[in-house]
Amino acid sequence: MSEEQLSFQAETSRLLEIVAHSLYSNRDVFLRELVSNASDACDKLRYLALTDPTLAGDTPYAVTITPDKAARTLTIADTGIGMNRDELVENLGTIARSGTAAFLSQMEKQAEGGGTSLIGQFGVGFYSAFMVADRVEVRSRKAGEAGGWSWSSDGKGRFTIAESADAPERGTVITLHIKEDAAEYLEPARIREIVRTHSDHIALPIRLVDGGKEEQINAASALWTRPKAEVTAEQYKEFYHHVGRAFDDPWLTIHGRAEGMLEYSSLLFVPSTRPFDLFHPERQVQVKLYVRRVFVTDSCAELLPSWLRFVRGMVDSEDLPLNISREMLQTNPVLRRIRQGLVKRILGELARKATDAPEEYATFWGNFGAVVKEGLYEDAEHRDALLGLARFRSTAGDGLVSLAEYAGRMRPGQEAIYTIHGDDAGQLARSPQIEGFRAKGVEVLLLTDPIDEFWTGAVGRHDGKPFRSVTRGGADLAKIEAPEGAEKPEPKGDRPIDGLLSLFKVALGDAVKDVRASERLTDSPVCLVADDGDMDMHLERMLRAARQ
Numbered sequence: 207m208s209e210e211q212l213s214f215q216a217e218t219s220r221l222l223e224i225v226a227h228s229l230y231s232n233r234d235v236f237l238r239e240l241v242s243n244a245s246d247a248c249d250k251l252r253y254l255a256l257t258d259p260t261l262a263g264d265t266p267y268a269v270t271i272t273p274d275k276a277a278r279t280l281t282i283a284d285t286g287i288g289m290n291r292d293e294l295v296e297n298l299g300t301i302a303r304s305g306t307a308a309f310l311s312q313m314e315k316q317a318e319g320g321g322t323s324l325i326g327q328f329g330v331g332f333y334s335a336f337m338v339a340d341r342v343e344v345r346s347r348k349a350g351e352a353g354g355w356s357w358s359s360d361g362k363g364r365f366t367i368a369e370s371a372d373a374p375e376r377g378t379v380i381t382l383h384i385k386e387d388a389a390e391y392l393e394p395a396r397i398r399e400i401v402r403t404h405s406d407h408i409a410l411p412i413r414l415v416d417g418g419k420e421e422q423i424n425a426a427s428a429l430w431t432r433p434k435a436e437v438t439a440e441q442y443k444e445f446y447h448h449v450g451r452a453f454d455d456p457w458l459t460i461h462g463r464a465e466g467m468l469e470y471s472s473l474l475f476v477p478s479t480r481p482f483d484l485f486h487p488e489r490q491v492q493v494k495l496y497v498r499r500v501f502v503t504d505s506c507a508e509l510l511p512s513w514l515r516f517v518r519g520m521v522d523s524e525d526l527p528l529n530i531s532r533e534m535l536q537t538n539p540v541l542r543r544i545r546q547g548l549v550k551r552i553l554g555e556l557a558r559k560a561t562d563a564p565e566e567y568a569t570f571w572g573n574f575g576a577v578v579k580e581g582l583y584e585d586a587e588h589r590d591a592l593l594g595l596a597r598f599r600s601t602a603g604d605g606l607v608s609l610a611e612y613a614g615r616m617r618p619g620q621e622a623i624y625t626i627h628g629d630d631a632g633q634l635a636r637s638p639q640i641e642g643f644r645a646k647g648v649e650v651l652l653l654t655d656p657i658d659e660f661w662t663g664a665v666g667r668h669d670g671k672p673f674r675s676v677t678r679g680g681a682d683l684a685k686i687e688a689p690e691g692a693e694k695p696e697p698k699g700d701r702p703i704d705g706l707l708s709l710f711k712v713a714l715g716d717a718v719k720d721v722r723a724s725e726r727l728t729d730s731p732v733c734l735v736a737d738d739g740d741m742d743m744h745l746e747r748m749l750r751a752a753r754q
Protein backbone atom coordinates (compact mmCIF):
# COMPACT_ATOMS: atom_id res chain seq x y z
CA MET A 207 0.00 0.00 0.00
CA SER A 208 1.36 3.43 -0.87
CA GLU A 209 2.86 5.46 1.93
CA GLU A 210 3.28 9.22 1.94
CA GLN A 211 6.06 11.07 3.74
CA LEU A 212 5.08 14.50 5.02
CA SER A 213 6.81 17.14 7.12
CA PHE A 214 5.46 18.66 10.28
CA GLN A 215 4.55 22.33 10.13
CA ALA A 216 7.59 24.37 11.25
CA GLU A 217 5.95 25.29 14.57
CA THR A 218 5.12 21.67 15.32
CA SER A 219 8.72 20.67 14.75
CA ARG A 220 9.90 23.38 17.09
CA LEU A 221 7.45 22.29 19.75
CA LEU A 222 8.46 18.64 19.38
CA GLU A 223 12.08 19.67 19.72
CA ILE A 224 11.25 21.41 22.99
CA VAL A 225 9.22 18.44 24.24
CA ALA A 226 12.07 16.04 23.46
CA HIS A 227 14.76 18.15 25.07
CA SER A 228 13.09 19.56 28.11
CA LEU A 229 12.88 17.36 31.12
CA TYR A 230 9.16 17.78 31.59
CA SER A 231 8.55 17.98 35.31
CA ASN A 232 5.78 15.42 35.11
CA ARG A 233 5.78 12.95 32.24
CA ASP A 234 2.66 11.21 33.58
CA VAL A 235 0.53 13.85 31.91
CA PHE A 236 0.97 12.25 28.47
CA LEU A 237 -1.69 9.72 29.46
CA ARG A 238 -4.03 12.43 30.66
CA GLU A 239 -3.64 14.19 27.28
CA LEU A 240 -4.36 11.07 25.24
CA VAL A 241 -7.33 10.07 27.41
CA SER A 242 -8.61 13.63 27.22
CA ASN A 243 -8.46 13.52 23.40
CA ALA A 244 -10.18 10.13 23.38
CA SER A 245 -12.95 11.50 25.57
CA ASP A 246 -13.36 14.57 23.32
CA ALA A 247 -13.57 12.27 20.29
CA CYS A 248 -16.37 10.25 21.91
CA ASP A 249 -18.19 13.45 22.90
CA LYS A 250 -18.08 14.69 19.33
CA LEU A 251 -19.45 11.47 17.90
CA ARG A 252 -22.20 11.26 20.51
CA TYR A 253 -23.38 14.69 19.43
CA LEU A 254 -23.34 13.89 15.70
CA ALA A 255 -25.09 10.59 16.31
CA LEU A 256 -28.08 12.47 17.73
CA THR A 257 -29.02 13.41 14.19
CA ASP A 258 -27.50 10.38 12.45
CA PRO A 259 -27.64 7.29 14.71
CA THR A 260 -26.08 5.08 12.00
CA LEU A 261 -22.75 6.83 12.69
CA ALA A 262 -22.39 5.29 16.12
CA GLY A 263 -23.77 1.78 15.68
CA ASP A 264 -23.81 -0.49 18.72
CA THR A 265 -20.26 -0.13 20.00
CA PRO A 266 -20.33 1.64 23.37
CA TYR A 267 -18.25 4.76 24.00
CA ALA A 268 -15.11 3.85 25.92
CA VAL A 269 -11.36 4.23 26.19
CA THR A 270 -9.26 1.09 26.44
CA ILE A 271 -5.65 1.13 27.64
CA THR A 272 -3.48 -1.90 26.89
CA PRO A 273 0.13 -2.20 28.07
CA ASP A 274 2.22 -4.92 26.42
CA LYS A 275 5.53 -5.50 28.16
CA ALA A 276 6.82 -7.99 25.62
CA ALA A 277 6.27 -5.63 22.71
CA ARG A 278 7.11 -2.56 24.84
CA THR A 279 3.99 -0.82 23.62
CA LEU A 280 1.16 1.05 25.30
CA THR A 281 -2.05 1.31 23.32
CA ILE A 282 -4.85 3.79 23.92
CA ALA A 283 -7.98 3.01 21.89
CA ASP A 284 -11.23 4.95 21.71
CA THR A 285 -14.55 4.45 19.94
CA GLY A 286 -14.95 8.13 19.14
CA ILE A 287 -15.31 10.09 15.94
CA GLY A 288 -11.95 9.07 14.42
CA MET A 289 -9.93 10.95 11.81
CA ASN A 290 -9.65 10.59 8.06
CA ARG A 291 -6.49 11.26 6.08
CA ASP A 292 -6.82 15.02 5.91
CA GLU A 293 -7.70 15.28 9.58
CA LEU A 294 -4.70 13.20 10.58
CA VAL A 295 -2.46 15.50 8.58
CA GLU A 296 -4.12 18.64 9.84
CA ASN A 297 -4.62 17.72 13.50
CA LEU A 298 -1.43 15.81 14.18
CA GLY A 299 0.88 17.71 11.83
CA THR A 300 0.06 21.32 12.66
CA ILE A 301 -0.71 23.36 15.70
CA ALA A 302 -3.80 25.40 15.02
CA ARG A 303 -3.86 27.15 18.35
CA SER A 304 -3.62 30.93 18.19
CA GLY A 305 -0.60 32.51 19.81
CA THR A 306 1.56 29.42 19.30
CA ALA A 307 4.34 31.19 17.42
CA ALA A 308 4.63 33.88 20.08
CA PHE A 309 4.61 31.25 22.78
CA LEU A 310 7.38 29.26 21.13
CA SER A 311 9.76 32.19 20.82
CA GLN A 312 9.20 32.99 24.47
CA MET A 313 9.81 29.33 25.32
CA GLU A 314 13.03 29.20 23.33
CA LYS A 315 14.29 32.36 24.98
CA GLN A 316 13.56 30.88 28.38
CA ALA A 317 15.21 27.57 27.43
CA GLU A 318 18.42 29.42 26.52
CA GLY A 319 18.43 30.71 30.07
CA GLY A 320 18.12 27.13 31.30
CA GLY A 321 14.51 27.34 32.47
CA THR A 322 11.57 25.49 30.98
CA SER A 323 8.73 26.18 33.39
CA LEU A 324 6.64 27.76 30.65
CA ILE A 325 5.92 24.51 28.87
CA GLY A 326 3.77 23.33 31.74
CA GLN A 327 1.48 26.26 31.07
CA PHE A 328 1.10 25.64 27.39
CA GLY A 329 0.35 21.94 27.29
CA VAL A 330 1.49 20.02 24.27
CA GLY A 331 -1.56 17.76 23.91
CA PHE A 332 -1.03 14.87 21.55
CA TYR A 333 2.69 15.63 21.20
CA SER A 334 3.26 14.83 24.86
CA ALA A 335 3.24 11.19 23.70
CA PHE A 336 6.81 11.81 22.50
CA MET A 337 7.94 12.36 26.07
CA VAL A 338 7.60 8.64 26.70
CA ALA A 339 7.63 7.12 23.21
CA ASP A 340 10.27 7.09 20.49
CA ARG A 341 7.68 6.18 17.88
CA VAL A 342 3.94 6.84 17.83
CA GLU A 343 1.52 5.08 15.52
CA VAL A 344 -2.06 6.17 15.05
CA ARG A 345 -4.66 4.08 13.26
CA SER A 346 -8.03 5.65 12.77
CA ARG A 347 -11.31 5.38 10.92
CA LYS A 348 -13.68 8.29 10.79
CA ALA A 349 -17.25 7.41 11.76
CA GLY A 350 -19.33 6.98 8.62
CA GLU A 351 -16.35 6.59 6.28
CA ALA A 352 -15.22 3.37 4.62
CA GLY A 353 -11.42 3.48 4.63
CA GLY A 354 -9.05 3.57 7.58
CA TRP A 355 -5.71 5.38 7.85
CA SER A 356 -2.47 5.07 9.69
CA TRP A 357 -0.10 7.82 10.78
CA SER A 358 3.34 7.21 12.17
CA SER A 359 6.24 9.32 13.37
CA ASP A 360 9.34 9.35 15.52
CA GLY A 361 8.67 13.02 16.24
CA LYS A 362 11.72 14.21 14.36
CA GLY A 363 10.38 16.47 11.67
CA ARG A 364 8.47 14.02 9.48
CA PHE A 365 5.56 11.64 9.60
CA THR A 366 4.15 9.04 7.23
CA ILE A 367 0.58 8.47 6.33
CA ALA A 368 -0.98 5.50 4.52
CA GLU A 369 -4.23 3.69 4.00
CA SER A 370 -4.65 1.05 6.66
CA ALA A 371 -6.28 -2.35 6.49
CA ASP A 372 -6.16 -2.84 10.25
CA ALA A 373 -7.74 0.40 11.42
CA PRO A 374 -10.41 -0.02 14.11
CA GLU A 375 -14.01 -0.32 13.05
CA ARG A 376 -14.65 3.07 14.53
CA GLY A 377 -12.42 5.53 16.34
CA THR A 378 -8.72 5.75 16.97
CA VAL A 379 -5.98 3.46 18.27
CA ILE A 380 -2.76 5.09 19.39
CA THR A 381 0.26 2.85 19.90
CA LEU A 382 3.24 4.21 21.81
CA HIS A 383 6.59 2.48 21.44
CA ILE A 384 7.81 3.16 24.94
CA LYS A 385 11.30 4.60 25.45
CA GLU A 386 13.95 2.70 27.42
CA ASP A 387 13.70 5.04 30.38
CA ALA A 388 9.88 5.05 30.47
CA ALA A 389 9.23 1.35 31.16
CA GLU A 390 7.19 2.29 34.25
CA TYR A 391 4.32 3.19 31.90
CA LEU A 392 3.96 -0.47 30.97
CA GLU A 393 3.02 -1.37 34.57
CA PRO A 394 -0.73 -1.79 35.11
CA ALA A 395 -0.46 -0.46 38.66
CA ARG A 396 1.20 2.72 37.43
CA ILE A 397 -1.48 3.24 34.77
CA ARG A 398 -4.24 2.78 37.34
CA GLU A 399 -2.61 5.36 39.56
CA ILE A 400 -2.17 7.93 36.77
CA VAL A 401 -5.74 7.55 35.56
CA ARG A 402 -7.06 7.91 39.10
CA THR A 403 -5.00 11.05 39.64
CA HIS A 404 -5.40 12.80 36.32
CA SER A 405 -8.45 11.40 34.55
CA ASP A 406 -10.99 10.47 37.19
CA HIS A 407 -13.26 13.31 36.09
CA ILE A 408 -13.72 11.74 32.64
CA ALA A 409 -17.37 10.73 32.29
CA LEU A 410 -16.62 7.84 29.96
CA PRO A 411 -15.54 4.34 31.09
CA ILE A 412 -11.76 3.98 30.98
CA ARG A 413 -10.71 0.34 30.86
CA LEU A 414 -7.37 -1.27 31.51
CA VAL A 415 -6.42 -4.58 29.94
CA ASP A 416 -4.31 -6.37 32.55
CA GLY A 417 -3.25 -10.00 31.94
CA GLY A 418 -5.96 -10.49 29.31
CA LYS A 419 -8.71 -9.19 31.63
CA GLU A 420 -10.48 -5.88 31.16
CA GLU A 421 -11.40 -3.74 34.16
CA GLN A 422 -12.87 -0.26 34.48
CA ILE A 423 -10.48 2.00 36.36
CA ASN A 424 -12.35 5.31 36.71
CA ALA A 425 -15.60 6.44 38.34
CA ALA A 426 -17.05 7.39 34.93
CA SER A 427 -19.57 9.90 36.20
CA ALA A 428 -19.63 13.50 35.02
CA LEU A 429 -17.76 15.56 37.61
CA TRP A 430 -20.19 18.46 37.54
CA THR A 431 -23.08 16.20 38.53
CA ARG A 432 -21.31 15.13 41.72
CA PRO A 433 -22.07 16.99 44.96
CA LYS A 434 -19.47 19.67 45.73
CA ALA A 435 -18.52 18.00 49.01
CA GLU A 436 -17.47 14.87 47.12
CA VAL A 437 -15.14 16.62 44.69
CA THR A 438 -11.55 17.30 45.72
CA ALA A 439 -9.52 20.37 44.73
CA GLU A 440 -7.26 18.04 42.74
CA GLN A 441 -10.20 16.67 40.76
CA TYR A 442 -11.45 20.17 40.01
CA LYS A 443 -8.00 21.09 38.81
CA GLU A 444 -7.72 18.09 36.50
CA PHE A 445 -11.15 18.79 35.13
CA TYR A 446 -10.10 22.38 34.47
CA HIS A 447 -7.08 21.13 32.54
CA HIS A 448 -9.29 18.90 30.44
CA VAL A 449 -12.24 21.19 29.82
CA GLY A 450 -10.25 24.41 29.57
CA ARG A 451 -7.22 23.03 27.72
CA ALA A 452 -5.34 24.98 30.35
CA PHE A 453 -2.32 23.91 32.30
CA ASP A 454 -2.05 26.25 35.24
CA ASP A 455 -3.97 26.02 38.49
CA PRO A 456 -7.45 27.50 38.60
CA TRP A 457 -7.52 30.61 40.80
CA LEU A 458 -11.24 30.49 41.29
CA THR A 459 -13.53 27.46 40.91
CA ILE A 460 -17.24 28.18 40.67
CA HIS A 461 -19.39 25.08 40.77
CA GLY A 462 -23.08 25.76 40.76
CA ARG A 463 -26.49 24.34 40.15
CA ALA A 464 -29.50 26.45 39.24
CA GLU A 465 -32.98 25.11 39.82
CA GLY A 466 -36.46 26.50 39.30
CA MET A 467 -37.43 28.39 36.15
CA LEU A 468 -34.23 27.32 34.51
CA GLU A 469 -32.22 24.25 35.35
CA TYR A 470 -28.52 23.97 34.67
CA SER A 471 -25.21 23.03 36.22
CA SER A 472 -22.10 25.04 35.68
CA LEU A 473 -18.47 24.52 36.51
CA LEU A 474 -16.43 27.60 35.73
CA PHE A 475 -12.81 28.50 36.38
CA VAL A 476 -10.79 31.69 36.48
CA PRO A 477 -7.16 30.85 35.58
CA SER A 478 -4.29 31.86 37.83
CA THR A 479 -2.17 32.97 34.86
CA ARG A 480 -2.92 34.99 31.79
CA PRO A 481 -3.27 32.88 28.63
CA PHE A 482 -1.09 33.89 25.70
CA ASP A 483 -3.90 34.60 23.33
CA LEU A 484 -6.09 36.73 25.55
CA PHE A 485 -5.88 39.70 23.21
CA HIS A 486 -5.68 37.66 20.04
CA PRO A 487 -8.51 38.77 17.72
CA GLU A 488 -9.67 35.17 17.27
CA ARG A 489 -9.87 34.51 20.97
CA GLN A 490 -13.43 33.60 21.92
CA VAL A 491 -15.33 32.72 25.02
CA GLN A 492 -14.24 29.17 25.82
CA VAL A 493 -17.07 27.67 27.75
CA LYS A 494 -18.36 24.30 26.66
CA LEU A 495 -22.04 23.62 26.36
CA TYR A 496 -23.62 20.29 27.31
CA VAL A 497 -27.29 19.41 27.17
CA ARG A 498 -28.33 16.76 29.70
CA ARG A 499 -24.74 15.43 29.96
CA VAL A 500 -24.26 15.35 26.17
CA PHE A 501 -21.52 17.57 24.82
CA VAL A 502 -22.80 20.06 22.22
CA THR A 503 -20.10 22.58 21.50
CA ASP A 504 -16.60 23.58 22.59
CA SER A 505 -16.86 27.30 22.74
CA CYS A 506 -20.34 28.62 23.16
CA ALA A 507 -19.86 32.37 22.73
CA GLU A 508 -23.42 33.02 23.88
CA LEU A 509 -22.72 31.77 27.40
CA LEU A 510 -20.55 34.68 28.52
CA PRO A 511 -19.78 38.22 27.34
CA SER A 512 -16.40 38.66 25.69
CA TRP A 513 -15.09 40.70 28.63
CA LEU A 514 -15.19 37.42 30.59
CA ARG A 515 -13.37 35.49 27.86
CA PHE A 516 -10.66 34.37 30.30
CA VAL A 517 -13.21 32.23 32.16
CA ARG A 518 -13.14 28.55 31.19
CA GLY A 519 -15.40 25.68 32.00
CA MET A 520 -18.74 24.22 31.05
CA VAL A 521 -22.47 24.53 31.39
CA ASP A 522 -24.93 21.63 31.28
CA SER A 523 -28.50 22.67 30.52
CA GLU A 524 -31.62 20.65 31.27
CA ASP A 525 -33.88 22.93 29.22
CA LEU A 526 -32.36 23.11 25.74
CA PRO A 527 -33.39 20.57 23.10
CA LEU A 528 -30.71 17.94 22.58
CA ASN A 529 -30.56 18.41 18.84
CA ILE A 530 -30.10 22.17 19.02
CA SER A 531 -28.07 23.42 16.08
CA ARG A 532 -25.16 25.80 16.52
CA GLU A 533 -27.08 28.42 14.55
CA MET A 534 -30.04 28.13 16.89
CA LEU A 535 -27.77 28.78 19.86
CA GLN A 536 -27.20 32.35 18.76
CA THR A 537 -30.74 33.47 19.33
CA ASN A 538 -31.84 31.13 22.07
CA PRO A 539 -33.60 32.84 25.01
CA VAL A 540 -32.63 30.04 27.43
CA LEU A 541 -28.96 30.70 26.74
CA ARG A 542 -29.48 34.41 27.25
CA ARG A 543 -30.93 33.76 30.69
CA ILE A 544 -28.21 31.29 31.61
CA ARG A 545 -25.68 33.92 30.62
CA GLN A 546 -27.30 36.47 32.93
CA GLY A 547 -27.15 33.97 35.77
CA LEU A 548 -23.51 33.12 35.12
CA VAL A 549 -22.37 36.74 34.88
CA LYS A 550 -24.11 37.56 38.13
CA ARG A 551 -22.53 34.60 39.84
CA ILE A 552 -19.03 35.35 38.56
CA LEU A 553 -19.24 39.03 39.51
CA GLY A 554 -20.49 38.02 42.96
CA GLU A 555 -17.59 35.63 43.48
CA LEU A 556 -15.09 38.24 42.29
CA ALA A 557 -16.53 40.82 44.67
CA ARG A 558 -16.22 38.33 47.51
CA LYS A 559 -12.57 37.66 46.66
CA ALA A 560 -11.88 41.39 46.38
CA THR A 561 -13.04 41.81 49.98
CA ASP A 562 -11.76 38.57 51.52
CA ALA A 563 -8.44 38.20 49.72
CA PRO A 564 -7.35 41.60 48.37
CA GLU A 565 -3.81 40.48 47.52
CA GLU A 566 -4.93 37.51 45.48
CA TYR A 567 -7.50 39.74 43.91
CA ALA A 568 -4.81 42.24 42.93
CA THR A 569 -2.98 39.45 41.07
CA PHE A 570 -6.20 38.49 39.33
CA TRP A 571 -6.72 42.12 38.38
CA GLY A 572 -3.18 42.34 37.03
CA ASN A 573 -3.89 39.35 34.79
CA PHE A 574 -7.38 40.13 33.61
CA GLY A 575 -8.31 43.68 34.62
CA ALA A 576 -7.66 45.00 31.13
CA VAL A 577 -10.21 42.51 29.77
CA VAL A 578 -12.80 43.13 32.48
CA LYS A 579 -12.60 46.87 31.78
CA GLU A 580 -13.82 46.18 28.24
CA GLY A 581 -17.10 45.48 30.01
CA LEU A 582 -17.17 49.03 31.34
CA TYR A 583 -17.19 50.18 27.76
CA GLU A 584 -19.48 47.57 26.22
CA ASP A 585 -21.87 46.51 28.89
CA ALA A 586 -23.90 49.30 30.49
CA GLU A 587 -25.97 46.75 32.43
CA HIS A 588 -23.02 45.64 34.56
CA ARG A 589 -21.22 48.96 34.66
CA ASP A 590 -21.83 49.70 38.33
CA ALA A 591 -20.78 46.26 39.46
CA LEU A 592 -17.67 46.48 37.30
CA LEU A 593 -16.75 49.92 38.62
CA GLY A 594 -16.91 48.38 42.07
CA LEU A 595 -14.54 45.60 40.99
CA ALA A 596 -12.09 47.84 39.15
CA ARG A 597 -8.70 48.56 40.68
CA PHE A 598 -6.20 51.25 39.70
CA ARG A 599 -2.68 52.39 40.22
CA SER A 600 -2.68 55.87 41.68
CA THR A 601 -0.48 58.62 43.04
CA ALA A 602 -1.52 57.51 46.53
CA GLY A 603 1.03 54.69 46.66
CA ASP A 604 2.28 51.51 45.05
CA GLY A 605 -0.76 49.31 45.60
CA LEU A 606 -4.06 49.17 43.75
CA VAL A 607 -6.97 51.37 44.80
CA SER A 608 -10.70 51.06 44.31
CA LEU A 609 -12.99 53.92 43.38
CA ALA A 610 -14.53 53.73 46.85
CA GLU A 611 -11.10 54.27 48.38
CA TYR A 612 -10.47 57.12 45.98
CA ALA A 613 -13.77 58.76 46.91
CA GLY A 614 -12.89 58.48 50.60
CA ARG A 615 -9.71 60.48 49.99
CA MET A 616 -11.17 63.26 47.86
CA ARG A 617 -10.25 66.79 48.99
CA PRO A 618 -12.86 69.34 50.06
CA GLY A 619 -13.93 71.14 46.90
CA GLN A 620 -12.80 68.30 44.64
CA GLU A 621 -15.58 67.36 42.25
CA ALA A 622 -13.95 65.05 39.73
CA ILE A 623 -12.06 61.77 39.68
CA TYR A 624 -8.75 62.79 38.12
CA THR A 625 -6.98 60.48 35.71
CA ILE A 626 -3.85 60.54 33.64
CA HIS A 627 -3.36 58.23 30.69
CA GLY A 628 -0.11 56.81 29.35
CA ASP A 629 1.95 53.68 28.89
CA ASP A 630 3.85 53.47 32.11
CA ALA A 631 2.53 54.12 35.60
CA GLY A 632 5.95 55.12 36.97
CA GLN A 633 6.45 57.69 34.27
CA LEU A 634 2.92 59.02 34.73
CA ALA A 635 3.49 59.44 38.45
CA ARG A 636 6.45 61.71 37.67
CA SER A 637 4.68 63.66 34.95
CA PRO A 638 4.66 67.48 35.30
CA GLN A 639 0.93 67.57 34.58
CA ILE A 640 0.14 66.22 38.02
CA GLU A 641 2.46 68.38 40.10
CA GLY A 642 -0.27 70.82 41.01
CA PHE A 643 -2.57 67.93 42.01
CA ARG A 644 0.09 66.48 44.23
CA ALA A 645 0.69 69.83 45.86
CA LYS A 646 -2.98 70.02 46.78
CA GLY A 647 -3.04 66.43 48.00
CA VAL A 648 -5.35 65.37 45.16
CA GLU A 649 -5.01 61.73 44.15
CA VAL A 650 -4.71 60.96 40.43
CA LEU A 651 -5.46 57.55 38.89
CA LEU A 652 -2.66 56.34 36.61
CA LEU A 653 -4.32 54.60 33.68
CA THR A 654 -2.09 52.53 31.43
CA ASP A 655 -4.35 50.12 29.52
CA PRO A 656 -5.42 51.16 26.02
CA ILE A 657 -9.04 50.37 26.93
CA ASP A 658 -8.93 53.05 29.66
CA GLU A 659 -9.19 55.74 27.01
CA PHE A 660 -12.47 54.31 25.87
CA TRP A 661 -14.32 53.37 29.01
CA THR A 662 -13.58 56.62 30.84
CA GLY A 663 -15.29 58.41 27.97
CA ALA A 664 -18.18 55.94 27.78
CA VAL A 665 -18.82 55.75 31.52
CA GLY A 666 -18.49 59.51 32.04
CA ARG A 667 -19.11 59.59 35.76
CA HIS A 668 -19.23 57.40 38.86
CA ASP A 669 -21.35 58.21 41.89
CA GLY A 670 -22.05 61.62 40.41
CA LYS A 671 -18.37 62.42 39.95
CA PRO A 672 -17.00 62.84 36.42
CA PHE A 673 -13.79 61.17 35.32
CA ARG A 674 -11.48 63.98 34.16
CA SER A 675 -8.08 63.74 32.55
CA VAL A 676 -5.51 66.05 34.12
CA THR A 677 -4.01 66.74 30.71
CA ARG A 678 -7.07 68.71 29.73
CA GLY A 679 -7.04 72.44 30.31
CA GLY A 680 -8.94 74.14 33.09
CA ALA A 681 -8.56 71.44 35.70
CA ASP A 682 -10.22 73.19 38.57
CA LEU A 683 -7.39 73.26 41.00
CA ALA A 684 -8.29 76.68 42.35
CA LYS A 685 -11.50 75.35 43.94
CA ILE A 686 -9.79 72.55 45.79
CA GLU A 687 -8.57 73.21 49.29
CA ALA A 688 -4.94 72.46 49.89
CA PRO A 689 -4.17 70.33 52.95
CA GLU A 690 -2.96 72.24 55.99
CA GLY A 691 0.69 73.14 55.91
CA ALA A 692 0.95 72.92 52.13
CA GLU A 693 2.83 75.69 50.41
CA LYS A 694 0.51 78.32 49.00
CA PRO A 695 1.18 79.37 45.41
CA GLU A 696 2.65 82.89 45.32
CA PRO A 697 0.16 85.64 44.62
CA LYS A 698 0.12 86.44 40.92
CA GLY A 699 0.01 90.26 41.35
CA ASP A 700 -0.41 92.14 38.08
CA ARG A 701 0.85 89.13 36.07
CA PRO A 702 4.22 90.34 34.86
CA ILE A 703 4.42 86.98 33.11
CA ASP A 704 2.04 88.09 30.30
CA GLY A 705 4.88 89.50 28.22
CA LEU A 706 6.74 86.22 28.41
CA LEU A 707 3.63 84.29 27.35
CA SER A 708 3.27 86.45 24.24
CA LEU A 709 6.89 85.77 23.35
CA PHE A 710 6.28 82.03 23.63
CA LYS A 711 3.16 82.26 21.46
CA VAL A 712 5.06 84.03 18.71
CA ALA A 713 7.97 81.61 18.91
CA LEU A 714 5.81 78.44 18.88
CA GLY A 715 3.35 79.70 16.26
CA ASP A 716 0.96 77.02 14.94
CA ALA A 717 2.50 74.25 16.98
CA VAL A 718 0.29 75.15 19.95
CA LYS A 719 -3.20 76.48 20.37
CA ASP A 720 -2.42 78.62 23.38
CA VAL A 721 0.22 79.35 26.01
CA ARG A 722 -1.07 79.94 29.52
CA ALA A 723 0.19 80.49 33.02
CA SER A 724 -0.63 77.43 35.07
CA GLU A 725 -1.45 76.51 38.63
CA ARG A 726 -0.86 72.87 38.06
CA LEU A 727 2.93 73.09 38.09
CA THR A 728 5.03 73.37 41.20
CA ASP A 729 8.51 72.16 40.13
CA SER A 730 8.52 71.85 36.33
CA PRO A 731 8.63 75.04 34.27
CA VAL A 732 6.19 73.89 31.53
CA CYS A 733 3.86 71.08 30.53
CA LEU A 734 1.64 70.23 27.57
CA VAL A 735 -2.11 70.01 28.08
CA ALA A 736 -5.12 69.36 25.88
CA ASP A 737 -7.97 71.82 25.63
CA ASP A 738 -11.25 70.94 27.36
CA GLY A 739 -13.07 70.09 24.17
CA ASP A 740 -10.13 68.31 22.55
CA MET A 741 -9.04 64.73 22.58
CA ASP A 742 -6.99 63.51 25.50
CA MET A 743 -3.29 63.71 24.61
CA HIS A 744 -2.54 60.04 25.17
CA LEU A 745 -5.51 58.99 23.06
CA GLU A 746 -4.34 61.31 20.32
CA ARG A 747 -0.88 59.72 20.44
CA MET A 748 -2.38 56.23 20.32
CA LEU A 749 -4.59 57.02 17.36
CA ARG A 750 -1.71 58.65 15.54
CA ALA A 751 0.45 55.55 16.13
CA ALA A 752 -2.36 53.27 14.96
CA ARG A 753 -2.79 55.21 11.72
CA GLN A 754 0.85 54.82 10.72
Ligand code: ADP
Nearest residue numbers: 243244247288289297298330331332333378451
Ligand atom coordinates in the same frame (compact mmCIF):
# COMPACT_ATOMS: atom_id res chain seq x y z
P1 ADP B 1 -6.26 19.73 21.58
O1 ADP B 1 -6.87 18.52 22.21
O2 ADP B 1 -5.98 20.81 22.57
O3 ADP B 1 -7.02 20.23 20.38
P2 ADP B 1 -4.17 17.91 20.90
O4 ADP B 1 -2.76 18.10 20.47
O5 ADP B 1 -4.39 17.11 22.13
O6 ADP B 1 -4.79 19.35 21.04
O7 ADP B 1 -4.98 17.23 19.72
C1 ADP B 1 -5.00 17.85 18.45
C2 ADP B 1 -6.23 17.45 17.66
O8 ADP B 1 -6.12 16.11 17.16
C3 ADP B 1 -7.52 17.43 18.46
O9 ADP B 1 -8.10 18.72 18.52
C4 ADP B 1 -8.37 16.46 17.64
O10 ADP B 1 -8.97 17.13 16.54
C5 ADP B 1 -7.37 15.49 17.09
N1 ADP B 1 -7.29 14.26 17.90
C6 ADP B 1 -6.35 13.94 18.80
N2 ADP B 1 -6.61 12.73 19.35
C7 ADP B 1 -7.75 12.28 18.78
C8 ADP B 1 -8.56 11.10 18.92
N3 ADP B 1 -8.24 10.15 19.78
N4 ADP B 1 -9.67 10.99 18.15
C9 ADP B 1 -10.01 11.97 17.28
N5 ADP B 1 -9.31 13.10 17.11
C10 ADP B 1 -8.19 13.26 17.84
Ligand code: MG
Nearest residue numbers: 242243331332
Ligand atom coordinates in the same frame (compact mmCIF):
# COMPACT_ATOMS: atom_id res chain seq x y z
MG1 MG C 1 -5.95 17.38 23.60
